[in-house]
Amino acid sequence: MTQVHLLVDLVIADGRQSEFKDMFIREFIARSRGEAGCQRYELWQDREHTANMTILEVWDSKAHLDMHMAQDCFKEWGPRLEAMLAEPLRIRFFDAVEVS
DSSP: OOOEEEEEEEEBOTTOHHHHHHHHIIIIIHHHHTSTTEEEEEEEEOSSSTTEEEEEEEESOHHHHHHHHTSTHHHHHHHHHHHHBSSOOEEEEEOOOOOO
16 A cells, blocks of 8 residues: 655634644544554644644555545534635645655
């Protein structure tokens, strides 16, 4: 199986950064890290531009990521997240570049 590496770039609306971080830590980090196939699940915050945050995810396979994204909690969490965003989120997928 091929690992899946992704970054989810977020710009959180002014005054909502603490609320977002609290929600994300409380509702997503521990649960997601405990899911089958999750190798890394972290939230990063830009030191200079604190509204800019990035979720770093590494999954064992696309099937594991698909299971993660299919959970019922996203139906409730998605609209709550969108209400905190200053602009649409961006998801970037990455492949490792191997040196022979």
